[in-house]
Amino acid sequence: MGPDLARALLGLVLPVACAGCDADDVPWCDACARLLSVVPWRCEQRAGRLDHLDGRAPLPVWTSADCVGPVRRAVVAWKDRGRADLTPTFRSALADAARATAATWPRRPGEVLLVVPAPSTAAARRHRGADLVGELARGVVEGTTGARLAPVLARRRGGDQVGLGVRERARNLHGQVVVRARGRRVVEGNRVLLVDDVLTTGATLAACTAALRDAGADVVGCLTLASTPVPGATRPRTPVALG
Numbered sequence: 001m002g003p004d005l006a007r008a009l010l011g012l013v014l015p016v017a018c019a020g021c022d023a024d025d026v027p028w029c030d031a032c033a034r035l036l037s038v039v040p041w042r043c044e045q046r047a048g049r050l051d052h053l054d055g056r057a058p059l060p061v062w063t064s065a066d067c068v069g070p071v072r073r074a075v076v077a078w079k080d081r082g083r084a085d086l087t088p089t090f091r092s093a094l095a096d097a098a099r100a101t102a103a104t105w106p107r108r109p110g111e112v113l114l115v116v117p118a119p120s121t122a123a124a125r126r127h128r129g130a131d132l133v134g135e136l137a138r139g140v141v142e143g144t145t146g147a148r149l150a151p152v153l154a155r156r157r158g159g160d161q162v163g164l165g166v167r168e169r170a171r172n173l174h175g176q177v178v179v180r181a182r183g184r185r186v187v188e189g190n191r192v193l194l195v196d197d198v199l200t201t202g203a204t205l206a207a208c209t210a211a212l213r214d215a216g217a218d219v220v221g222c223l224t225l226a227s228t229p230v231p232g233a234t235r236p237r238t239p240v241a242l243g
């Protein structure tokens with residue numbers, strides 16, 4: 001077997017380019033890794049659907065990156081192009097984000113915090129072969145003392161969100177996110193932290209929050225991997241390195 005054929009065969013089983021910037025021979029290069037190894041910051045003001053419109057403050061949402069450039073490319077590759085090899089990278093970014101923000105979440109001493117992943121549609125899980133947001137939530141549990149994974153939310157059938165505008169997304173989601181029957185007992189009277197991959201309009205998190213509050217949970221906030229900047233409103237953030 002010649003070296004070219006060997007490389008071609010290896011390329012079939014191993015990713016050979018950075019998912020963020022196409023750098024050769026690494027799945028995720030050091031320069032792209034630095035984009036996620038940052039102090040998380042609050043991004044809920046970008047997502048209009050998170051406003052309760054009743055005077056209450058919107059749900060606090062922390063994120064580690066603007067969903068632009070290499071981060072956006074990598075997230076798309078991870079979700080839709082089979083780059084499941086990025087799961088440990090993103091999971092550990094969420095663990096770091098949890099460690100950096102845990103002190104700001106309201107908690108009573110010794111209280112267990114339930115970590116709830118935003119639910120994917122069954123079609124998305126089939127397409128991806130995994131519950132990717134569930135993996136991010138595992139990262140949050142790893143980075144949080146006294147936290148427990150509680151995948152209590154489910155999505156009813158009702159179509160994908162791709163290509164829909166803000167209002168259509170919200171309408172599409174209304175009533176589609178539910179707490180599973182056995183999950184109600186788990187969350188009632190407990191504090192909950194939500195986890196999602198990307199904050200865009202906030203429609204998903206608003207639907208998750210409403211379902212959890214209906215079930216008697218106290219939703220303290222949300223951690224996301226990345227957040228989509230509002231066009232023209234804010235420039236991408238300058239990351240501040242962790243540690």
Ligand SMILES: [Zn+2]
Pocket residue numbers: 018019020021022023028029030031032033070
């Ligand atoms: Zn890269």
